[in-house]
Every structure is written in structure tokens, then in C-alpha cells.
Amino acid sequence: MPLKLGVLFGGQSGEHEVSLMSAASVMKNIDRQKFEIIPIGITKNGHWYLYKGDIDDIQNGNWLDNSYKAILPPDPSYHGLIYFVNGEIKIERLDAVFPVLHGPRGEDGTIQGLLELANIPYVGAGVTSSAVGMDKVFTKKLLEHAGLPIVPYLVFTKKQWYGQSEDVAENIETRLGYPNFVKPANLGSSVGITKVHDRVELTEALNLAARYDRKIIVEKSINCKDVECSVLGNENPRASTVGEIMPAREFYDYQAKYCDTATRLLIPAQLPDEKIEEIRTLAVKAYKVLDCQGMARVDFFYENGTGNVYVNELNTIPGFTHVSMYPKLWEASGLAYGKLLEDLIDLALERFQDVH
Ligand code: ADP
Ligand code: MG
Ligand code: MG
Ligand code: K
Numbered sequence: 001m002p003l004k005l006g007v008l009f010g011g012q013s014g015e016h017e018v019s020l021m022s023a024a025s026v027m028k029n030i031d032r033q034k035f036e037i038i039p040i041g042i043t044k045n046g047h048w049y050l051y052k053g054d055i056d057d058i059q060n061g062n063w064l065d066n067s068y069k070a071i072l073p074p075d076p077s078y079h080g081l082i083y084f085v086n087g088e089i090k091i092e093r094l095d096a097v098f099p100v101l102h103g104p105r106g107e108d109g110t111i112q113g114l115l116e117l118a119n120i121p122y123v124g125a126g127v128t129s130s131a132v133g134m135d136k137v138f139t140k141k142l143l144e145h146a147g148l149p150i151v152p153y154l155v156f157t158k159k160q161w162y163g164q165s166e167d168v169a170e171n172i173e174t175r176l177g178y179p180n181f182v183k184p185a186n187l188g189s190s191v192g193i194t195k196v197h198d199r200v201e202l203t204e205a206l207n208l209a210a211r212y213d214r215k216i217i218v219e220k221s222i223n224c225k226d227v228e229c230s231v232l233g234n235e236n237p238r239a240s241t242v243g244e245i246m247p248a249r250e251f252y253d254y255q256a257k258y259c260d261t262a263t264r265l266l267i268p269a270q271l272p273d274e275k276i277e278e279i280r281t282l283a284v285k286a287y288k289v290l291d292c293q294g295m296a297r298v299d300f301f302y303e304n305g306t307g308n309v310y311v312n313e314l315n316t317i318p319g320f321t322h323v324s325m326y327p328k329l330w331e332a333s334g335l336a337y338g339k340l341l342e343d344l345i346d347l348a349l350e351r352f353q354d355v356h
Contacts, residue, residue, distance in 0.1 A: 002032070002033065002034055002035050002036040003034065003035050003036070003095045003096060003345070004035075004036050004038055004080075004092070004093055004094055004095045004096075005030070005035045005036065005037055005038065005094075005095065005096050005097070005098060005345065006038045006039075006040050006080075006081065006092075006094040006096070006097040006098070006120075007023055007026060007027055007037055007038065007039050007040065007097075007098050007100055008023070008040050008042060008097060008098070008099040008100060008101055008106070008111065009022075009023030009024075009039065009040070009041055009042070009058060009100050009101070010023075010041045010042040010043060010044070010063075010101070011042045011044075011101040011102070011103070011105060011106040012042065012043075012044055012045070012046045012104070012105045012106070013101070013102060013103025013104045013105060013106055013107075013187070013188075014103060014187065014189065014191040014192075014212070015101075015102035015103040015106075015188055015189045015191070016044050017061075017258075018102050018189055018257075018258060018319060018321075019100055019101050019102050019106070020058050020059050020061065020063075021059055021258075021319075021321045022100045022102070022319055022320035022321050022324065023039070023058060023100035023320070024055050024056070024058045024059045025320050025321045025322050025324075026098060026100050026320050026341060027039065027055050027058075028055055029322075029337045029338050029341060030338065030341050030342075031338055031341075031342065034342065035345070038050070038081065038092055038094060039051040039055075039058070039063075040070065040072075040081060041058070041063050041064070041067060042101070042106075043064065046105070047069070048069075048070045048071055048072060048081075049063075049064065049067035049068060049069060049070055049083075050067060050068045050070040050081055050083040050092060051063050051066060051067045052066050052067065052068065053065070053066030053067070054066075068083045068084060068085055069083065069084045070082060070083035070084070070092075071083075072114060072115075072118060073118065074114055074117035074118055075117075075118070076117070076118055076119035078091060078118070079093055079094065079118070079119065079120065080092050080093040080094040080120075081094060094120050095120075095121070096120065096121045096122065096123070096345055096348055096349060097115055097120050097121070097122040097123070098122070098123040098341075098344070098345070098348075099111050099112070099115070099122055099123065099124065099317065100317065100320060101317060102188055102189065102315075102317055102319070103134075103187060103188045103189065103191075104134065104186055104187065106317065107130060107133070107134055107188070107315070107316055107317040108130055108131055108133075108134035108135075108186065109126075109127040109128065109129075109130035109131035109134070112124075112125070112126060112127045112130050113127050119356075121348045121349050121351070121352035122348055123294055123295070123344045123345060123347070123348045124293065124294040124295055124316055124317055124344075124348070125290075125291075125292045125293050125294060125295075125296065125316040126291075126293055126351075128291070129290050129291050129292045129293065129316060130316050130317075132290050133290055133292070133296065133313075133314045133315065133316040134186050134188075134316070135185055135186050135215075136183060136185050136186070136217050136313060137153075137155050137185050137215060137217055139290065139313060139314060140153055140217075142289050142290060143286060143289060143311050146285070146286075146289040148282060148285060148286055148289065148311050149282075149308070149309060149310045149311060150310055150311055151219050151220050151222055151301065151310050151312075152175075152176060152219070152220045153176075153217055153218060153219045153220070154171065154172060154175060154176060154217070154218045155185070155215065155216070155217055155218075156168050156206075156215075156216045156218070157214055157215055157216070158210040158213070158214045158215075158216065159214075161206050161210055161216060162210070165203070165206075168206070169199060169202055169203070169206075172202065172218050173199070173202075176218060176219070176220045177220070178196065178197050178198060178202075178221075179195055179196060179197050179221040180195075180196050180202075180218055180219060180220055180221050181193060181194070181195055181196070181218065181219045181220075181221055181251075182194050182196055182202070182205035182206055182208075182209050182216065182217075182218050183209060183216070183217050183218075183219070184209045184210075184212035184213035184215070184216060184217075185213050185215035185216060185217050186212075186213050186215070187212055187213065188315065189254055189257060189258070190251075190252065190253045190254045190256075190257060191212065191254060192208055192209050192211065192212040192213070193209075193253065194208060194209070195221060195250060195251050222301045222303050222310060223303065223304050223305070224301035224302055224303045224304060224310075225244055225245070225246075225269075225301070225302045225304065226244070226245040226247075226252050226299065226300075226301065226302075226312075227242055227243065227244050227245070227269050227271070227279060227299075227300045227301075227302045227309075228242070228243050228244075228245070228297055228298070228299045228300065228325050228329070229241075229242050229243075229279055229280055229283035229297070229298050229300070229329065230295070230297050230298075230318070230325070230326045230327075230329040230330055230333075231283050231284060231287045231292070231295065231296050231297070231298055232294070232295050232330070232335075232340070232343065232344070232347075233294075233347065234293050234294065234347050234350055234351050234354070237284055237287050237288070237292070238284070239280040239281075239283045239284050239298075240280075240329035240330050240332070240333040240335075241267065241268045241276065241280075241329055241332050241333050242268055242269045242271065242276045242279045242280060242329075243265055243266060243267040243268065243269055243325050243328065243329050243332075244265070244266040244267075244268075244269035244270060244271070244302075245263065245264075245265060245266075245325070246263065246264040246265075246266055247260070247262075247263045248260060248262035248263060249263075265323070265325055265328060267328055267329060267332045268332065269302075271302065275302070275307065275309070278309060279300055279302075279309055282298070282300070282309065282311060283298035283300075286298050286311050286314055287314065290314055292314065292316060293347070293351050294344055294347045294348060294351070295316070295317075295318070295326070295344060295347075296314045296315060296316050296318070297314070297315045297318035297325060297326045297329075298311065298313075298314050299311075299312040299313050299314070299315065300312055322337075327340055
């Protein structure tokens with residue numbers, strides 16, 4: 001019997017649309033002989049539905065038309081999804097879940113916590129690693145503690161910014177200077193992030209970041225290339241080759257990530273072999289520092305001129321569209337998309353057995 005795999009898509013974060021694309025891609029590439037897909041959509045308001053329509057209608061946002069209201073109870077006795085058809089209650093068993101959700105309330109340990117309570121194995125990092133990976137401040141603290149290279153940063157709360165704006169701005173100017181990057185601490189897809197060149201932009205950037213999070217991180221800007229490495233595994237994680245992003249914009253912002261066809265991925269990255277190896281080694285180290293499971297895409301800055309490498313962040317549920325870096329890097333390393341998905345589900349089951 002094929003394994004019943006729940007695929008979670010949508011979600012409440014600013015990365016809802018990206019998740020629709022990633023999930024559709026995952027569902028299209030999975031081996032239907034081995035897995036029965038149970039698509040589960042979460043609206044931007046956090047409402048859950050069992051989806052019964054075509055995969056193609058997920059990406060265009062019309063999936064709600066063909067869905068049944070559903071809930072995933074934390075009570076482990078159901079071991080699946082409860083849904084409602086014309087007032088009748090039905091249960092769909094779930095053997096495993098692939099949360100293809102990006103950003104807060106999906107990638108940040110919250111969904112993972114629900115799946116833990118429900119006693120259902122799931123793809124990717126556990127609760128703590130997911131939460132830490134989502135929080136750029138916690139991530140940096142742990143990486144720094146482990147002696148891994150990171151860029152200088154400062155942290156402020158929204159209240160500090162609105163209460164002591166002058167002090168906060170001066171502090172940033174003295175300790176980091178311009179340009180710098182202002183970011184909400186917990187988000188992804190470059191949402192709420194600004195590259196800042198002067199005081200006017202700084203004020204706007206802090207206001208913007210404060211709309212997304214109560215915690216704001218400001219980083220020294222590095223003149224760099226974005227390079228990324230895919231890591232896969234539980235106990236013995238391995239690293240893919242390294243890829244480079246060539247955005248046609250000032251930095252890898254939301255436009256460049258999802259809208260701009262001029263953005264190019266270069267695989268492998270145009271770096272000396274020893275730098276590629278350094279990055280792969282750092283990727284596995286960073287993965288272990290956060291105690292990741294299953295997968296993560298580890299992102300770096302490669303400084304122009306000096307060749308210095310800094311760990312930027314770990315993404316515990318990276319993009320999974322057919323043009324996304326995580327699966328592309330594995331393809332280039334000899335692991336096809338379909339096989340990668342199977343490996344991820346195997347790792348999820350392995351981890352579950354390890355814990356239970
Ligand atoms: P997200 O989680 O939203 O992807 P990132 O921290 O990765 O946030 O920032 C998004 C992009 O902004 C990076 O991929 C990079 O292009 C640029 N960027 C972020 N921080 C810096 C920095 N300190 N120096 C140079 N570029 C940066
Ligand atoms: Mg991110
Ligand atoms: Mg990033
Ligand atoms: K992250």
C-alpha cells in the first residue's frame with residue numbers, strides 16, 4: 001500500500017504564494033506508486049482544508065473552491081486529518097507529512113509542534129531547530145558561539161525603536177555604519193528587508209521591519225555574492241555542491257527571488273575549488289550547530305575582494321519549485337528531484353523511529 005503523505009501548503013506567512021509553487025512542484029515530482037498524496041491547504045487566515053482538486057489549481061490560488069474544511073487534531077488517537085463533507089465527519093489517515101510551508105507558522109516550529117503532538121512523522125527539522133532557524137538572532141548567536149564566521153549585527157525591539165529612535169539610529173551609525181541591512185528577525189523571502197544607505201532610509205527601514213516583527217536585526221552590509229549549499233541527512237548530513245545567485249538587482253530581494261526572470265542561478269558557483277570545499281564544510285558544521293534534521297539550505301556571503309565567507313542563514317524549509325536552489329543543487333550533485341523527495345520522507349520516518 002502506498003504511504004499516505006500529507007502535503008501542507010499555503011500558510012499564514014508572507015511566503016504563502018511561494019509555498020503554493022513549492023508544494024505543487026513537490027506533488028508533481030513525487031512517485032505516485034509509492035506515495036498517495038493528501039494535499040492540505042492552509043489559508044492566509046490559518047484555516048485548514050483538505051484539497052481535492054487539480055495540482056495546477058493550487059498555484060493560481062483557486063484551490064479553496066475544491067476543498068473540504070478540515071482540522072489536524074493534536075490528539076494522537078486520530079493519526080490524521082478530520083474533515084467535513086456535507087456535515088458528515090470523515091478521517092483521512094496520515095502516515096507522514098511534508099510541511100511545504102515557508103516562514104512563520106510553518107517553518108518556525110509551530111506546525112512541527114502540532115505534528116509532534118499528533119504523533120505524525122514529518123519532513124525536516126524538529127521544533128527547536130525550526131524555531132532557531134527562523135530567528136536570525138538566535139541563529140547568529142549559536143553560530144557565533146560555535147566559532148563560525150558571521151557578519152556584525154545589532155538587535156532592537158520595536159518598542160526600543162519607537163521609544164528611543166535617536167539612540168537606536170546613532171548606535172547603528174556608530175557601530176555598523178552605512179550601508180547596512182535592516183530585517184525583521186523572523187521572516188524569509190526578503191520580506192521586510194531593506195538595504196539602507198542613509199538616515200532617511202534607516203528610519204523607513206526600521207519602520208518597515210517593525211511592521212513584521214517585534215524584534216529587528218541590523219547587519220553590516222557585505223559587498224558580496226550570495227552562495228548557497230544544500231544539506232541533507234539526520235545523523236550524518238552531507239552537503240551538495242555550492243550554487244551562486246546572480247540577481248540583476250541591488251540585492252536578492254523578493255522581486256529577484258520570485259518575479260525577475262533575469263535572476264540566474266550558477267551551479268556550481270564560480271569560485272576556486274578550495275572555497276567550494278570550505279563552504280561545504282561550513283554548511284555541514286552550521287547544520288549540526290542548529291541540530292537540523294532532514295534538510296536545510298545553508299546560505300552564505302562570499303565577500304568580493306577578500307574571499308571571506310560568512311554564514312548568513314539556514315532555511316529549514318527551502319524553496320522547492322522546479323527552479324529552486326535546494327533541489328537544483330542536489331540534481332547537480334547527482335540526486336534527482338524525485339529521489340530527493342523519497343530520501344527526505346525516509347529521513348522523516350527514520351527520525352520518528354529514533355525518537356519513539
Ligand atoms: P531572508 O531570510 O528573507 O532570505 P536574508 O538575511 O537572507 O533574508 O537576506 C536576503 C538577501 O539580502 C540576501 O540573500 C542578500 O542578498 C541580502 N543581504 C542580507 N543581509 C546582507 C548583508 N549583511 N550584506 C549583504 N547582503 C545582505
Ligand atoms: Mg531565510
Ligand atoms: Mg535568505
Ligand atoms: K531562516
